[in-house]
Amino acid sequence: MGRKGCCSALVLLLLFNVVAWIEAEVQKTIYFPSQKLTWDKARWYCQKYYIDMVTWDTVDPNLLTTWLIEEGFTNVWIGLHQDPEESLVWRWIDVKTGEGLTGDDVSGSRNWVLGQAVGASCGSYNSITKKWENTLCFLEMSFICYADNLVVVTENKTWEEALDHCREMTNSSFKYDLLSITNSSDYSYVSDRLYGATTDEIWIGLRFLGGEWWWSDGETLDHQEMLPDCPSQWQHCGTVSKYNTTSWTSRDCSERRNFICSYEEVVNQEEKRDSKSG
Template structure:
């Protein structure tokens, strides 16, 4: 129904905690569990592949109520204490999932066809476009979301027009220096790599590859 169970690197936990307290959800399952191959290690579930665990060992984190119990394998979150705690996986608790407004399209299209595809996804309740990644904090998350792309790179909403790099939603690129001031005649469109999203890549707009759309809700009159 959603992308996955909640992990600390996918959401703003201050906002989540506030919502949990307001709704009187004080103990909930989160996507944290013991590594079956390393009994003393606790990791987040792997939202990139949907299977297994990933990331650094968090067993020594200050976010635990107490040190994880030695004979249990799952973790929950106490919203009043703002801490994790370990407990048996068979305990019945409410749980928290997360979702976003991104959609990876695993069809190979040119940049123009990709943006048209995204915009045709719009409805009376939402407006859709090719993804505009305006902050560096979004890079690692988007990289995980495009992991299942069938092309190594995916189109984003980045395009060179009138001597400047623009996002398809009309915003200019904050760091113009990260891309060439005068790209070659055909490389006027931007991609992100599923293996390294630290930088945008300029490509020929007529090339065909996967792409990622995003949708935002339209305010009702």
């Protein structure tokens, strides 16, 4: 999304859910930079220009595999590496929520092909065999990065200020708003993205109006029972804990905390009509 260093990248947009015109969803974009790098340099590149290297909870493996084969990519670095303190344990780079793969899991997993090279402690993916492989980290290979449509803001603001902050970032290309988590499959992913927040709870686009809880994108909350049906006079705004995104809490809207915005591409009315008619 206007990032420097992206012009040579091949881009594949993987939408895990259909995006309605008025409904915000978490979207992930996969990038394939043209150069080949070692595993460490590849990860540095992904973190500098995007979010990080791809892990299996950030992509649809079947879609990714199909695209890799079509574009001629066979072996690519992914965000998987050997634990430096436990030689039989492999971990996704997102160690906060990624599950450690023990030696037993590795040897018995249909996703794995283990080589015999000493020091092969970085993970790659073979699109032909559809297997993860342990590979020598100093080899230069193609790699996969990802980004999304979320912005975590570490400034402390009231709920209204947070809403205004997000919406004021809107431009001719992208529309911004406080995040509406309308799909339960996004919960764990959002939790990962909140890891860098400086407050334990973060404002999201939940607001109590007219006797109901609403998302700021205009959708009603499907699980109204998760929040009080008659909150006290001031606790009409919703937060999510960065440690548990499935637990929302009503808070005083005047409290100040971090918040998370999302954005979607602006679609003009003619494009909307063409899409609907198609």
